[in-house]
Amino acid sequence: MSKADNPFRYFHSSPEIIRMVVMLYVRYPLSLRNVEDLLFERGYDLCHETVRLWWNRFGPMFAADIRRQRVSRMKGFRQWRWHLDEMYVKLNGEMVYLWRAVDHEGEVLESYVTKKRDKSAALVFMKKALKRHGKAETIVTDGLKSYPAAMRDLGNEDRREMARWLNNRVENSHLPFRRRERAMLRFRQMKSLQKFASVHASIHNHFNSERHLIDRETYKARRSAALAEWQILAA
Template identity: 65%
Template sequence: MFAGEIRRKRVQSMRSFTQWRWHLDEVFVRINGKRHDLWRAVDQQGEILESFVTKPREKAAALKFLKKAMRRHGPFKAIVTDGLKSYNAALRDLNPVGKQETGRWLNNRAENSHLPLRQRERAMQRFRQMKTLQKLSSVHAAVHNPFCQDRHLISREKYKAQPSAALVK
């Protein structure tokens, strides 16, 4: 309940901005020895927008993920992806107003967003069910975004006040 409330308030405030650059990436996760994909969308500031777990890694999964993210967060100005062909096929079906960018190091923001989840995965000694992974990834993002801000961008007073301000919002 705590994480859901924070997430709902942040999404409402972010929907008004249409100038977002999204970074999309997928990561392989093993659940009971079977390979699943965790799709993630991260905005230009490093905040995790959406997480989605699927079994196949294909156009239909990418399309479902993009529709879910656009329904919740609105349109995007530009989208940064890796070289996965599923994104191209899904974006062709959506007819996006923004442009797609693909480059060697452009997607580092999304790649680095997987690191805290990987640490949590090791602490939990892997995942047992798809449902558990989906729940953890969405709750982890909702809690991680307001509490883990970039320390180097703000003053000490503002940094110390942020955790209590996130609870008040």
Template identity: 60%
Template sequence: MAGAANIPSLLSGRISANEIRKRRIHRRSFSQWRWHLDEVFVRINGETHYLWRAVDHEGEVLEVFATKRRDRKAALKFLKRTMKRYGRPRSIVTDRLRSCRSTMTVIGNAADQECGRWLNDRAENLHQPFRRRERAMARFRGMKTLQKFAGAMA
């Protein structure tokens, strides 16, 4: 009975945490409003797929997107989807992937892109818990499962 009484308080806590997160993400008065974009290789039934992830400067996962390719078209689709939801960032940190550079040129954001040796560690470190959970699940069997799992992990 004591556990049943805690359920409404847990739900209200989760709802209020989501509201705080929404307000914090959409408020752009930060001096370093910065996104970190990264991709990670994922095997699904023996085929390589890519999981794209956008993280803000506080470590909050903004968007997760699974694709079959790692080209400019996939990066452009991911970036447009993220910008439509969260607006335009002041700067974007990426690794030295050429498709990211060409995507920034297409969008007109090339001057705001930053590439550096340790700049993208915020996004890279988020792959570690994902890999641990992936190993525990004994891999993925479908793209839809990967997308659901990655969204829940965020």
């Protein structure tokens, strides 16, 4: 990478510190000041506003890099089943909807924020997911009528499945975001919610090793590989 293309060229701190700050803030349920204190204990004197600046500046960049690599790898695999769901998020005292698509392995495919959960919102959300990830053999949804209406327009209503407990995969995938949301004391703008939801999904996917399904040695190897890949993002 040339000096002109280096995204860290205007910053005095090393790229390693910037990556660590972004990872701590987005991945874990920590506030800006929590991250500041943790870094101070390790000998790095940063203001919490610097943490805010870095995650806003580099978070989307790292997430896009992760998403690009993972999408290119996943295109060679069979898209077996998607799980779609929407969750309430409080925004300045009002409820908005965060639509999320998760595959059969728990990989968060798409996140999209809207003020309504009608057919048009579902249609835009599903088009975004289909454009990026291709078609799935089966799409699992809950009983919201917006899903079959949107899928009817897309011509894939025959792929829809709905049954009790069948959508637990995506329901459980909401939990990491909920924990992170509480630590941030909610959101104030739809733009910031959309940005954080997308960045959080990509970073969560990157470090999610399905620890409960594998043995300790395999988990350690996957964790080391994920961390090594993280340390060369935007390099």
